[in-house]
Amino acid sequence: MRMLNDTFNPRVIRNYKFRIYPNKEQERKLLRWLETCRRIYNTALAQRKEAWEKEKRSVTRKEQQVWLKEAKKENDFFKEVHSQVAQEVLFRVVRASSGFFRRVKNGETPGYPRFKGKGRYKSLTFTQFGDGLGVSFQNGKLKLSKIGLVKIKLHRYIPCTVKTVNIKRGSTGKWHAVLAVETELKQLETLPGTAAGLDVGLEKFAALSDGCTIENPRYLRKTEKRLKHAQRSLSRKQKGSRNREKARQKLAGLHTKVHNQRRDFLHKESRKLVNAYGLIAVEDLNVKGMVKNRHLAKSISDAGWSEFLAMLCYKAEEAGSRVVKVNPSGTSQECSQCGKTVPKDLSVRVHRCPHCGLVLDRDVNAARNILKRALEAA
Numbered sequence: 486m487r488m489l490n491d492t493f494n495p496r497v498i499r500n501y502k503f504r505i506y507p508n509k510e511q512e513r514k515l516l517r518w519l520e521t522c523r524r525i526y527n528t529a530l531a532q533r534k535e536a537w538e539k540e541k542r543s544v545t546r547k548e549q550q551v552w553l554k555e556a557k558k559e560n561d562f563f564k565e566v567h568s569q570v571a572q573e574v575l576f577r578v579v580r581a582s583s584g585f586f587r588r589v590k591n592g593e594t595p596g597y598p599r600f601k602g603k604g605r606y607k608s609l610t611f612t613q614f615g616d617g618l619g620v621s622f623q624n625g626k627l628k629l630s631k632i633g634l635v636k637i638k639l640h641r642y643i644p645c646t647v648k649t650v651n652i653k654r655g656s657t658g659k660w661h662a663v664l665a666v667e668t669e670l671k672q673l674e675t676l677p678g679t680a681a682g683l684d685v686g687l688e689k690f691a692a693l694s695d696g697c698t699i700e701n702p703r704y705l706r707k708t709e710k711r712l713k714h715a716q717r718s719l720s721r722k723q724k725g726s727r728n729r730e731k732a733r734q735k736l737a738g739l740h741t742k743v744h745n746q747r748r749d750f751l752h753k754e755s756r757k758l759v760n761a762y763g764l765i766a767v768e769d770l771n772v773k774g775m776v777k778n779r780h781l782a783k784s785i786s787d788a789g790w791s792e793f794l795a796m797l798c799y800k801a802e803e804a805g806s807r808v809v810k811v812n813p814s815g816t817s818q819e820c821s822q823c824g825k826t827v828p829k830d831l832s833v834r835v836h837r838c839p840h841c842g843l844v845l846d847r848d849v850n851a852a853r854n855i856l857k858r859a860l861e862a863a
């Protein structure tokens with residue numbers, strides 16, 4: 486197994502997605518750029534296709550750069566697009582056609598890469614981030630060269646250096662900026678606010694690897710108590726009586742209330758997690774298997790873990806963060822500091838390691854192991 490230490494420390498690219506709000510004029514410009522980039526893309530792709538069909542040779546990107554420079558002089562639309570963004574289109578053409586030429590060389594007969602139809606070109610890439618370069622931050626806004634200051638919702642801390650910025654238009658017309666950030670794998674663990682392990686609790690809803698906990702809310706426990714009371718009350722009422730019908734209605738109302746409150750709670754907590762962390766490590770719980778375990782059964786089905794996990798996953802996808810599921814076996818028995826096994830049954834709430842001396846809340850220790858496993862697998 487790979488261990489996270491000083492000798493193993495590769496750099497990784499992570500994408501951070503943020504919603505941006507271009508104003509009317511900026512949006513019109515961005516849409517024009519998309520259309521222009523689509524034309525550059527199709528023309529450059531056609532040049533390669535023609536050279537191949539007529540002369541059996543491949544056009545280089547350098548040649549196409551020269552063509553683009555010349556074309557800009559005569560075309561006002563080409564001139565309008567920022568040079569980085571226009572140049573990047575040529576890289577996309579290289580990527581799209583390289584697979585084709587590789588397969589031709591291998592003696593296959595692949596189909597030529599497709600041209601992009603109207604509206605099928607959906608993103609623009611600024612390849613240089615920094616003050617005075619194509620894209621940067623200014624006064625809490627995203628500064629796009631030749632477009633202006635665009636409102637951005639920075640809902641999350643960005644670690645390390647931004648490399649490139651991809652401006653995307655979704656099918657619903659919403660705009661996003663995807664920031665590609667280079668970071669060290671190790672930093673994901675040590676920087677606050679970038680990665681967290683999450684352990685489902687018995688008493689509390691969950692524990693986080695940084696020591697935070699998510700408690701089950703009191704209002705929910707209160708309604709649940711009332712629900713139990715109403716259940717008992719109903720069973721004491723005579724069948725067919727008006728009082729029984731009243732009690733039944735009351736019980737049904739409380740059921741709905743508990744259900745709504747719980748969903749509300751799960752939505753809020755999953756949103757908070759996704760906003761706070763770029764990577765969230767969770768146990769890959771086969772909930773059916775877990776519910777068989779009588780001790781855990783109540784808390785897990787009550788806490789609605791699988792519902793929570795589903796919310797977490799789709800919210801993470803929207804926000805561009807990642808949810809990593811890991812094998813949960815032994816996460817509470819393992820020491821998160823030295824890795825040795827420290828056996829303890831469910832009643833032992835504190836992890837005390839006789840090997841390295843670590844003393845930690847049982848669930849926080851487990852959450853740290855969950856995070857460790859996710860980072861090792863990343």
Ligand SMILES: [Zn+2]
Nearest residue numbers: 820823838841
């Ligand atoms: Zn230890």
